[in-house]
Amino acid sequence: MSSILRLAENDMPVAEALGLLAEIERRSLHAAERLPESAPVTDVWDGLVFSVAGVRVVAAMDEISEMLCYPDRITRVPGSMPWVLGLANVRSSLLPIADLQVFLGGKAIVPSKGCRILVLRLRGLVVGLLVPSVQGMRHFNKKERLADARFKGKLGAYVYEAFGLDDDVWPVLSMHALAADAEFRLAAV
Numbered sequence: 001m002s003s004i005l006r007l008a009e010n011d012m013p014v015a016e017a018l019g020l021l022a023e024i025e026r027r028s029l030h031a032a033e034r035l036p037e038s039a040p041v042t043d044v045w046d047g048l049v050f051s052v053a054g055v056r057v058v059a060a061m062d063e064i065s066e067m068l069c070y071p072d073r074i075t076r077v078p079g080s081m082p083w084v085l086g087l088a089n090v091r092s093s094l095l096p097i098a099d100l101q102v103f104l105g106g107k108a109i110v111p112s113k114g115c116r117i118l119v120l121r122l123r124g125l126v127v128g129l130l131v132p133s134v135q136g137m138r139h140f141n142k143k144e145r146l147a148d149a150r151f152k153g154k155l156g157a158y159v160y161e162a163f164g165l166d167d168d169v170w171p172v173l174s175m176h177a178l179a180a181d182a183e184f185r186l187a188a189v
Contacts, residue, residue, distance in 0.1 A: 043142045045163070047172065049135040050118070053106035053155060055171070058138060058163070059118070063175035067134060068117040071097070077187075084187045085130060088117075095119065096187065100129040103184065104154045122179035140165065157181070 012020075047058035048067070071088040074097050080086070083102035087094045097117060101109050109115055109132050117128040140163040149162035151171050158177045163170040178184055 045140045045142050045145070047138050047140065047170075048118070049138050049170075050116070050131045051133050051135070052131050052173070053101050053104050053153075055155060056135070057155075057159070057171050057173040058140075059173045059175050061137065063120065063122060064118050065121045066119045068119060068128065069113075070111045070115050070117065070130070079189050080187050081189060088128065090119075090128075095126065095128045097128045097130055098184075098187075100131055120175050120179055122176055125179045125185065127179075138170070140170070 046061040048061055048064055049056060049058050051057070068090065071090065074086040074088045076086040077084060081103075083099050085097040085099055088097050089095075095117075099109055101107065109130050111130075112132075114133045116131055116134045118131060118134075119128050120126070144163045144165050146162045146164050146169070149159060149169070149171060150156060151159035151162075155171075155173070158174050158181075159171045160174055160177070161172045163172065
């Protein structure tokens with residue numbers, strides 16, 4: 001350790017400093033040889049768990065570009081659908097905000113510290129979805145996927161699969177399907 005301090009103080013000869021650096025490199029390479037190889041994990045699906053209309057759902061992490069707290073101010077847009085809350089200024093860009101629960105036929109979300117805005121940037125659509133709460137991220141083994149899962153109600157139009165884990169079913173809400181829906185894209189009355 002004192003050699004490193006001397007190197008830092010610039011009073012070590014260059015040849016000695018290069019020798020010290022070579023020794024550090026040799027030790028690092030030797031230590032790395034003993035580390036186990038890590039293969040990339042390919043059988044895991046990552047999702048964001050949130051609730052909407054009283055149902056706990058999960059959405060693919062790669063379908064949600066960011067998550068925001070409820071903005072200080074949302075400006076209502078005249079002539080818009082009831083589920084369109086308006087526009088919010090997010091980092092000097094206007095972001096349309098939609099109440100996902102109202103769009104799905106539920107009650108309007110009462111803004112609170114727990115509600116979140118999930119920002120989608122899919123299929124040329126940029127929109128923030130207001131959800132009542134986000135529970136966090138969840139990792140699922142792809143072997144736990146339940147293909148062709150069906151869900152009733154308007155929410156079911158966006159659920160094509162689910163995961164079965166610990167005797168529980170986790171419906172996957174497809175944000176791609178939501179962004180492709182002509183009804184959702186038509187925000188004007």
